[in-house]
Amino acid sequence: MSKLKITVIGGGSSYTPEIIEGFIKRREELPVSEINLVDIEAGREKLEIVGNLAKRMVKKAEVDIKINLTTDRREALKDSDFVVTQFRVGGLEARAKDERFPLKYDVIGQETTGPGGFAKALRTIPVMMDICKDIKELCPNAFLINFTNPSGLVTEAVNKFTDVKCIGLCNVPVHMKMNFAEILEVSPEDLYVDFAGLNHLVWVKNVWLKGEDVTMKLIDIMTDGETMSMKNIPPMPWDRDYLKALGCIPSPYHRYYLMSDKLLEEEKKAASPEGDGTRAEVVKKVETRLFELYKDEELKEKPKELEKRGGAYYSEAAVSLISAIYNDKKEVHVVNVVNNGTIKDLPADCVIERNCLIDRRGATPITLKEELPIEALGVVQAVKAYEVPAVEAAVKGDKDKAFLAMANHPLVPSVEVAKKLLEELFEINKDHLKQFKF
Incomplete structure (x- = not known):
C-alpha cells in the first residue's frame, strides 16, 4: 500500500488526540506515514502541547507515523492525500460573543445556528476559500474532510x-446511532439508521434492527432528555405525542426549533451573572484543564476528560470515512454532500446530510425511498432558505444577501430584529469580515 500523508488544519485543537487515536486504531488498513498538524501563529503554544501528546501517543502505540507541527500551511499541504479541517476563526472568545449577542434581542445564541452560527459562517468561509486555493495548487487530488462548523454551510460554500473534493462531516449522526443502540440494548453494527436533512437539522426517517423496522418502538421508549442529547445542548425530554404523530426522530439540535422558548430561557439563565456561563465559556474552562493534562509528559493516550469537550465519536467518524474512501469500501456513512435531487424539495446544488455510499469516488447520496413528511421537511426548507443566501454573503461579501439570510432564519422573529442583529454582528466581527466593505 502506498504511504498516506494527512494534513490537519486546526491541529492545535483539543480534539486532535481523538483523530490521532483513530489513525492508531486503523493502522492495519490505513498506511499513514505522516500527519501534519497545522495552526496559526497565535495557536502555536497549543499546537506544541497537543502535538507533543500526539507524538507520545504514536510512540507508545509503536506505529511508524511521523507527526509534524507547523504554522506553514502551504508546506504542510504539499502532496497531501487527505486534508482535515477543524479550525475556529476567532477562537472560543468569538464563539462566546456569538452565543451572547442575540440574547438581548430574545433570540437564541448558538454556535452553529441562528445569528451566532451565521456570524461563525461569515468568519469561517473566506478562510476556507483560501485553503481551497492552496489545495488546488499543492494537492489537487486530495479529499477535504471538513469538520469545521457550521459544517453544512462551509461544505456548501x-x-x-x-472544485475541491469536499465531504462535510459531523459526529451527531454517529452519536445518535450509538444512543439508539444503547436504548435498544443492541450492537450498533446491527442497526441501520436512515438520516435525511441538513447538518444539525437531520431527521431519522427509520431505524432498522437486523431488517426489522423498530422506529416506533424506539420512539416509545425514548423517555428522558439525556438519552437523546449532546454535551452542548441542554437535555430536555421530547414530547412523545409529537414524535409518535410525526413518525420521525429529530436530532438533538432540533430542540432549538421545537423548544425555542425553553432553550432561550436556559441560555439567558446560563449567561446571567448567577449562571455558569455560555457553552463557549464552559468549554473554555474544560479546555484549560485539558491542556494542563496534555502537558503531562507521562500522558501517552487520549484522556477520558476529553469526552466533556463534546467531541464524542469524532475520530470514529473522520478516520472511518477516510478509510472507506482509501480502501474503496463501498460503506454507508452519513455525511454532508451535494443534494443532486436526493431531497426533491431542496435546491439540487445545496448541501444536505444524508446516508451515502463511500468509495474511491467520494460520497454518493442514497436515493430516498420515501420523501420526508411535509411536517418534517418544513423546518429543513426554512433553514435552507437562510443557508443559501448566507453562503453567498460569506463568499461575495454581499450585505443584501446577509440581510436576507438573517431575516429568513426561523429563529429570528422579524425583519426589524434581523436588521439590528446584523448590525451588531458586523460591529463585533468586522476585524474578521474583510470580504465586506464597511
Whole structure:
C-alpha cells in the first residue's frame, strides 16, 4: 500500500488526540506515514502541547507515523492525500460573543445556528476559500474532510465555489446511532439508521434492527432528555405525542426549533451573572484543564476528560470515512454532500446530510425511498432558505444577501430584529469580515 500523508488544519485543537487515536486504531488498513498538524501563529503554544501528546501517543502505540507541527500551511499541504479541517476563526472568545449577542434581542445564541452560527459562517468561509486555493495548487487530488462548523454551510460554500473534493462531516449522526443502540440494548453494527436533512437539522426517517423496522418502538421508549442529547445542548425530554404523530426522530439540535422558548430561557439563565456561563465559556474552562493534562509528559493516550469537550465519536467518524474512501469500501456513512435531487424539495446544488455510499469516488447520496413528511421537511426548507443566501454573503461579501439570510432564519422573529442583529454582528466581527466593505 502506498504511504498516506494527512494534513490537519486546526491541529492545535483539543480534539486532535481523538483523530490521532483513530489513525492508531486503523493502522492495519490505513498506511499513514505522516500527519501534519497545522495552526496559526497565535495557536502555536497549543499546537506544541497537543502535538507533543500526539507524538507520545504514536510512540507508545509503536506505529511508524511521523507527526509534524507547523504554522506553514502551504508546506504542510504539499502532496497531501487527505486534508482535515477543524479550525475556529476567532477562537472560543468569538464563539462566546456569538452565543451572547442575540440574547438581548430574545433570540437564541448558538454556535452553529441562528445569528451566532451565521456570524461563525461569515468568519469561517473566506478562510476556507483560501485553503481551497492552496489545495488546488499543492494537492489537487486530495479529499477535504471538513469538520469545521457550521459544517453544512462551509461544505456548501466549498462545493458551490470551488472544485475541491469536499465531504462535510459531523459526529451527531454517529452519536445518535450509538444512543439508539444503547436504548435498544443492541450492537450498533446491527442497526441501520436512515438520516435525511441538513447538518444539525437531520431527521431519522427509520431505524432498522437486523431488517426489522423498530422506529416506533424506539420512539416509545425514548423517555428522558439525556438519552437523546449532546454535551452542548441542554437535555430536555421530547414530547412523545409529537414524535409518535410525526413518525420521525429529530436530532438533538432540533430542540432549538421545537423548544425555542425553553432553550432561550436556559441560555439567558446560563449567561446571567448567577449562571455558569455560555457553552463557549464552559468549554473554555474544560479546555484549560485539558491542556494542563496534555502537558503531562507521562500522558501517552487520549484522556477520558476529553469526552466533556463534546467531541464524542469524532475520530470514529473522520478516520472511518477516510478509510472507506482509501480502501474503496463501498460503506454507508452519513455525511454532508451535494443534494443532486436526493431531497426533491431542496435546491439540487445545496448541501444536505444524508446516508451515502463511500468509495474511491467520494460520497454518493442514497436515493430516498420515501420523501420526508411535509411536517418534517418544513423546518429543513426554512433553514435552507437562510443557508443559501448566507453562503453567498460569506463568499461575495454581499450585505443584501446577509440581510436576507438573517431575516429568513426561523429563529429570528422579524425583519426589524434581523436588521439590528446584523448590525451588531458586523460591529463585533468586522476585524474578521474583510470580504465586506464597511
